[in-house]
Amino acid sequence: MSEDRSSNDPSDKSWIEKIAHAFSSEPKTREDLFELLAVAKQNEVIDDDAISIVEGAMHISDMQAREIMVPRPQMVVLKADQPLSELLPIIIDTGHSRYPVIGDTLDNVLGILLSKDLLPLLWKFENSADIDIRDILRPATLVPESKRLNVLLRDFREKRHHMAVVIDEYGGAAGLITIEDILEQIVGEIEDEYDEDDDLPIRKIADNDFVVQALTPIEDFNDYFSARFSDEEFDTIGGLLLKAFGHLPSRNEITRLEDYEFKVVNADSRQIHLLRMRKLEES
Template sequence: MQDLPPGSAKSLDAKPHRSLFERLTALISPEPENRAELLEVLQDAHERNLIDADALSMIEGVFQVSDLAARDIMVPRSQMDSIDISKPIETWMPDVLTTAHSRFPAVEGERDKVIGILLAKDLLRYYAEESFDVRDMLRPAVFIPESKRLNVLLRDFRANRNHMAIVVDEYGGVAGLITIEDVLEQIVGDIEDEYDFDEAEDNILSIKDGANGARWRVKALTEITQFNEELDTHFSDHDADTLGGMVANHLGRVPRKGDSVDIDGVRFEVLRADARQVHVLLVEKLPSAFAADAS
């Protein structure tokens, strides 16, 4: 019997033998050529229990981060919790204690004049020192355009060890703010800690107007009754209790990121979803809906 070359047995053992069917399948099944095809392969792998739902969700989240910009997930200017250092510290300290954020944009007189970022932990010195100047405690503020991609922003956050950025519009005005936690949540889902509040009023956030006018970023778990009350709509909650359930019913499947559906004059676009459910929706009333409301 002829001896095999050195290392041959090891290499044969390392590569399992494939059946004829598997080899033929590899020849006729093309590799994914774009992102959509790759996601289909991953979703098929999940359906065959090769990867679990959490893994698929995070992979999809990575793709979403490269598609979204700061304007898509920022906290709008109207929802920002800031401190006005032109006022005595006693006037805004109760708000700091109530909101319990770790960082606050520091403004001087008006919201567009952000002069720095104040870390809540630095306020401990206010109680420990006789002389305390809040301006000396401010960290430099980072300003970014609304169009900045989240994957680039995340890289900058990591490189500069920064956790918050102020989003500005094309005219230099403050449009909102964004944190590293906001970006990471697009990948791993909602990050909740002991300071997060699950309040109903946080479910619907007004964001910058779009081509059709007012827009809202809405949690998919928002109850339809609450949505109807706040946006003056008349959706039925007979078949579903939440907006995410209503959108899934209309699509006939679990919604995916980028899906869009028009229901009774209102457009629902899926901003974030995983293999199991939709998480965040972009909502806007279509012109026909405004005309119906006016009549």
């Protein structure tokens, strides 16, 4: 009798029986499904990465574009009326494959520029002044802030788009979202050959030629270059430069701080984002 009771004890069921039982009654809630996955993981049928992917794929249906978008102040955009000689340094320094192109304001998105679309024109025209990027813009995809990520991911796949401009309730640009942003919610951080450099606040381009994030702490800048900038009034290099300029600078404006020359690579109507820097030769 004791053997019969033991064989019928639910705690003695194999993981296969547990899974079979779960599927026989069909999971009716997410909790049921997660419990099923937990059993599979416990018995080494699937690993932590697989569970994370399944959970991520389920969670994006509860998330909206506003939750993961690149916010408006951090968007890197190109102005349609800028000469190519000014646009190329931005493209080279930031290293993105796609850029929103705007008209007079950030709310006037004309289209998306693919960096690769520039290459044939650079080869074709000897004079860059003959190139008008408006001629090669792709249509911009506009989505509301409330767009569900699972729906947006399906739209990206079906329409073969990789980027969308997120629009607020007033029709203005609220931010930017890419297919990679959504996939990272499912599989985790996706790193490519450029990510390591992009995460660095200071990046060496060549001898005495550096790209510096404006939010680089002054203390870190001083440590890197053996400089002696004071951090009593400002915390970041961008703050120091705002004081040096005396106004919010535009792209390509240049100023000098002690023995260093800074050129604004990317800025918007609120703050400086990216700088090009070189150390001046001692006279």
